[in-house]
Amino acid sequence: MTKTINITLKVWRQNGPQVKGRLETYHADNISTDMSFLEMLDVVNEQLTLSHREPIAFDHDCREGICGMCGAVVNGRPHGHQKGTTICQLHMRQFNDGDTIVVEPWRARAFPIIKDLAVDRSALDKIIQAGGYISANTGAAQDANNITVAQNIAEKAMDAAACIGCGACVAACPNASAMLFSGAKISHLALLPQGKPEAARRVTHMLRAMDELGFGNCSNERECEAECPKEISIVNIARMNREFIKAGFSSSVE
Amino acid sequence: MILDGKVPGGPLAQKWEKHRFDLKLVNPANKRKYKIIVVGTGLAGGSASASLAELGYEVKTFCIQDSPRRAHSIAAQGGINAAKNYPNDGDSIWRLFYDTIKGGDFRAREANVYRLAQVSNNIIDQCVAQGIPFARDYGGLLLNRSFGGAQVSRTFYARGQTGQQLLLGAYSALMRQVGMGRVTMYPRREMLDIVTINQKARGIVVRNIINGKIERHEADAVVLCTGGYGNVFFLSTNAMACNVSATYRCYKKGAFFANPCFTQIHPTCIPVHGDFQSKLTLMSESLRNDGRVWVPKDPKDKRPPTDIPESDRDYYLERKYPSFGNLVPRDVASRNSKVVCDEGKGVGETGLAVYLDFSDAIKRDGRETIEKKYGNLFAMYEKITADNPYETPMMIYPATHYTMGGLWVDYNLMSTIDGLFVLGEANFSDHGANRLGASALMQGLADGYFIIPYTIGGYLASSSFEKIDTAHPAFENSEMTARKQLDKLLSINGRRTVDDFHRDLGHIMWDYCGMSRNDDGLQKAQGMIQELRVEFWDNVLVPGKNEDFNQSLEKAGRVADFLEFAELMIIDALQRRESCGCHFNEAFQTEENEAKRDDKNYRHVAAWEFAGVDKSPVFHKEPLDFENVELSQRSYK
Ligand SMILES: Cc1cc2nc3c(=O)[nH]c(=O)nc-3n(C[C@H](O)[C@H](O)[C@H](O)COP(=O)(O)OP(=O)(O)OC[C@H]3O[C@@H](n4cnc5c(N)ncnc54)[C@H](O)[C@@H]3O)c2cc1C
Numbered sequence: 080m081t082k083t084i085n086i087t088l089k090v091w092r093q094n095g096p097q098v099k100g101r102l103e104t105y106h107a108d109n110i111s112t113d114m115s116f117l118e119m120l121d122v123v124n125e126q127l128t129l130s131h132r133e134p135i136a137f138d139h140d141c142r143e144g145i146c147g148m149c150g151a152v153v154n155g156r157p158h159g160h161q162k163g164t165t166i167c168q169l170h171m172r173q174f175n176d177g178d179t180i181v182v183e184p185w186r187a188r189a190f191p192i193i194k195d196l197a198v199d200r201s202a203l204d205k206i207i208q209a210g211g212y213i214s215a216n217t218g219a220a221q222d223a224n225n226i227t228v229a230q231n232i233a234e235k236a237m238d239a240a241a242c243i244g245c246g247a248c249v250a251a252c253p254n255a256s257a258m259l260f261s262g263a264k265i266s267h268l269a270l271l272p273q274g275k276p277e278a279a280r281r282v283t284h285m286l287r288a289m290d291e292l293g294f295g296n297c298s299n300e301r302e303c304e305a306e307c308p309k310e311i312s313i314v315n316i317a318r319m320n321r322e323f324i325k326a327g328f329s330s331s332v333e
Numbered sequence: 334m335i336l337d338g339k340v341p342g343g344p345l346a347q348k349w350e351k352h353r354f355d356l357k358l359v360n361p362a363n364k365r366k367y368k369i370i371v372v373g374t375g376l377a378g379g380s381a382s383a384s385l386a387e388l389g390y391e392v393k394t395f396c397i398q399d400s401p402r403r404a405h406s407i408a409a410q411g412g413i414n415a416a417k418n419y420p421n422d423g424d425s426i427w428r429l430f431y432d433t434i435k436g437g438d439f440r441a442r443e444a445n446v447y448r449l450a451q452v453s454n455n456i457i458d459q460c461v462a463q464g465i466p467f468a469r470d471y472g473g474l475l476l477n478r479s480f481g482g483a484q485v486s487r488t489f490y491a492r493g494q495t496g497q498q499l500l501l502g503a504y505s506a507l508m509r510q511v512g513m514g515r516v517t518m519y520p521r522r523e524m525l526d527i528v529t530i531n532q533k534a535r536g537i538v539v540r541n542i543i544n545g546k547i548e549r550h551e552a553d554a555v556v557l558c559t560g561g562y563g564n565v566f567f568l569s570t571n572a573m574a575c576n577v578s579a580t581y582r583c584y585k586k587g588a589f590f591a592n593p594c595f596t597q598i599h600p601t602c603i604p605v606h607g608d609f610q611s612k613l614t615l616m617s618e619s620l621r622n623d624g625r626v627w628v629p630k631d632p633k634d635k636r637p638p639t640d641i642p643e644s645d646r647d648y649y650l651e652r653k654y655p656s657f658g659n660l661v662p663r664d665v666a667s668r669n670s671k672v673v674c675d676e677g678k679g680v681g682e683t684g685l686a687v688y689l690d691f692s693d694a695i696k697r698d699g700r701e702t703i704e705k706k707y708g709n710l711f712a713m714y715e716k717i718t719a720d721n722p723y724e725t726p727m728m729i730y731p732a733t734h735y736t737m738g739g740l741w742v743d744y745n746l747m748s749t750i751d752g753l754f755v756l757g758e759a760n761f762s763d764h765g766a767n768r769l770g771a772s773a774l775m776q777g778l779a780d781g782y783f784i785i786p787y788t789i790g791g792y793l794a795s796s797s798f799e800k801i802d803t804a805h806p807a808f809e810n811s812e813m814t815a816r817k818q819l820d821k822l823l824s825i826n827g828r829r830t831v832d833d834f835h836r837d838l839g840h841i842m843w844d845y846c847g848m849s850r851n852d853d854g855l856q857k858a859q860g861m862i863q864e865l866r867v868e869f870w871d872n873v874l875v876p877g878k879n880e881d882f883n884q885s886l887e888k889a890g891r892v893a894d895f896l897e898f899a900e901l902m903i904i905d906a907l908q909r910r911e912s913c914g915c916h917f918n919e920a921f922q923t924e925e926n927e928a929k930r931d932d933k934n935y936r937h938v939a940a941w942e943f944a945g946v947d948k949s950p951v952f953h954k955e956p957l958d959f960e961n962v963e964l965s966q967r968s969y970k
């Protein structure tokens with residue numbers, strides 16, 4: 080049932096990567112519990128605008144949990160406390176009347192702040208550029224059903240491929256590591272027969288890129304798995320590590 | 334002016350092959366001397382950028398989001414069509430062609446649609462080679478499911494995330510080219526204008542969303558892949574950044590806009606609740622494979638759905654369309670939902686919803702099977718509504734979803750501006766007056782992987798290009814106009830926010846230019862839009878400055894364009910004195926209340942030429958010749 084609640088927000092405001100930020104307090108009254116968290120921020124922003132103050136900058140686009148554009152730390156948890164949920168799909172019915180909610184941007188060395196809650200995640204694209212693909216030029220493919228993939232393998236590949244690249248795993252990790260993100264892509268491709276020829280090259284290049292871009296290492300904290308809005312399993316990190324060891328034995332890699 | 338679609342001669346099935354042979358080629362060594370700009374990184378732009386770079390062209394690619402992987406194509410759920418006929422159920426290129434052209438109510442160009450069906454199979458091959466984890470059977474072969482408007486199973490899918498997987502495929506191909514230095518990627522850029530020099534598209538002007546800098550980029554050709562304009566309705570299933578600005582600003586520079594009033598209202602979306610809502614969420618059409626649509630027979634029946642016995646339910650789609658049942662095309666399904674709700678049989682708090690019920694499918698196949706097929710959709714539904722669709726039927730209502738209209742293009746996908754190509758949802762070309770499910774993904778990838786790589790070569794090889802740079806007065810002009818508009822928006826300092834105007838515009842469009850239209854309503858809407866536009870430029874409040882990450886300013890520019898474009902939609906709807914597909918003018922209907930076409934007078938594409946804001950646009954038409962299919966009254970009974 081629809082009801083309304085009053086909440087207090089403490090939101091991180093920062094004008095750019097170089098300047099200092101601070102938490103500012105806002106009151107959001109009569110918030111319908113059917114609203115999403117971002118719709119609640121929309122309401123706050125409308126009020127800020129009308130009172131000639133700058134609205135809160137935050138990234139978002141699809142608002143249905145698939146584009147990976149949104150993301151903020153809510154009460155210390157990336158995307159908030161609801162399991163398997165992006166902040167755009169987090170609904171206000173998850174909160175209580177009178178709650179104080181602290182909202183902060185992703186914090187990681189590899190993700191400089193752009194403004195308020197918006198950060199620069201282009202480092203994730205750079206990891207993919209280093210090898211997160213199968214080299215298959217347009218036009219060169221054989222008939223699709225010439226390649227068979229056992230159903231359970233295809234399902235596992237799909238589980239890994241469901242990553243939306245939001246960066247919550249990096250934000251959750253005490254070392255700001257991108258192991259879950261990279262592991263998911265490496266697993267998705269290494270599981271499939273099409274991805275095998277490049278598997279060794281892929282894993283070495285992507286891991287090297289990850290280091291160079293300022294992401295930390297994995298010390299098995301498992302925070303990434305707990306906070307991933309798509310519930311990507313850390314089995315994918317283990318699989319990546321196996322791929323990396325295999326790659327060490329393969330002489331074809333520089 | 335009669336527009337020429339430049340459809341090649343010869344029999345339908347051989348046109349594309351013959352044309353590919355006739356197109357001039359660019360010598361491999363010369364390709365890197367040509368610069369191509371691609372705007373957009375959805376299925377169309379992502380696949381085009383990667384494929385053109387693979388051929389050797391120098392490519393610059395732009396998108397609004399922080400990463401090309403976030404283009405709105407990512408949200409597509411249900412699947413992608415192809416004529417593989419793997420299920421052995423009678424599919425063929427011809428049948429896919431026929432279903433698509435009939436589904437579009439015979440308002441698309443035959444030759445384009447046939448070519449689309451022809452390359453559909455290559456798309457699946459390409460995607461599998463890239464590692465897209467499509468659904469497979471126990472033998473490891475690819476699976477299909479059914480979508481609306483077809484009686485064969487031809488839809489390939491990756492759970493309820495087909496668009497995501499296809500886009501990540503195109504994105505990874507694009508990232509590979511970026512990594513190799515063949516594509517330069519410009520994310521967080523918004524195109525503000527197309528630059529034409531000597532009647533040719535030679536570049537674009539963009540705003541850097543992070544710092545407001547206006548940047549100029551020159552090229553030998555521009556490929557626009559900026560998606561659809563469904564957000565003119567404010568509430569839609571589109572992502573928040575979807576806009577008409579890129580195509581509309583090209584329209585203002587001389588590209589004709591075709592069939593703007595053809596907008597698809599999708600039957601299965603989560604209903605509207607409350608004024609604060611920012612978007613609507615689609616529940617994939619694939620759900621109609623297993624879900625049954627119904628309302629209570631008696632408008633006064635307010636029992637919970639699970640307490641209403643079979644005998645008191647009206648499965649109206651199965652009743653009215655026994656051969657297609659719940660899988661009638663979208664326009665038909667949506668209109669019928671509206672009809673039963675208008676009769677007072679709608680359900681839920683607002684009475685603007687119908688049930689989509691899975692209980693029979695769960696009884697038949699077991700919960701696990703249903704979960705495997707639709708688990709993520711059910712979870713999404715529960716998150717938004719707090720209802721569990723395994724236990725109680727979903728409630729759904731139609732919502733704006735897709736736009737068949739778009740910039741006019743010829744068979745080569747070139748607009749009326751030389752060197753400006755338009756792909757994907759941004760063009761008008763393949764879906765006529767109604768798009769069938771799972772065919773937008775097919776079209777986006779067909780355009781990007783398999784059509785533009787040929788046709789752009791033909792253009793480049795047969796044109797001559799003078800050397801230009803971005804100091805050219807044409808760039809200067811575009812930048813000045815764009816700056817002026819930004820300054821103006823920031824200086825009004827009125828009393829209403831951008832969203833407030835946008836919401837009002839959305840209501841006008843939904844009420845008068847939505848599922849059902851009539852002349853009085855359309856005329857009234859035109860006046861209302863004009864008034865709202867005047868008020869906008871007098872009373873909008875855009876905070877902050879240009880030299881900043883200013884999301885209100887971004888939105889304001891988009892809404893300013895929607896406010897002009899909406900009127901073009903109305904003008905187009907008024908011009909078309911018939912009903913066809915999604916365009917249902919109440920004055921033109923059959924005795925059974927279906928859309929009644931007028932093939933004698935309206936078997937054409939309406940293409941509009943800009944004549945100035947507040948001036949009537951100039952009407953042009955491209956007659957549609959049907960040499961291979963017989964025009965029939967669409968029947969799904
Ligand atoms: C919820 C949903 C589900 C769908 N499900 C299906 C389905 O199952 N099957 C199917 O076939 N179709 C489906 N569709 C339709 C299909 O997803 C789209 O039509 C298709 O993906 C559009 O692709 P595109 O490449 O043309 O544009 P988009 O994917 O919309 O990409 C547009 C690109 O252009 C960029 N851009 C836009 N404007 C500008 C600008 N001014 N400056 C710079 N860049 C700009 C954007 O950043 C983006 O990169 C669905 C649509 C929705 C909304």
Ligand code: FES
Binds near residue numbers: 138143145147
């Ligand atoms: S806005 Fe797309 S995932 Fe949240």
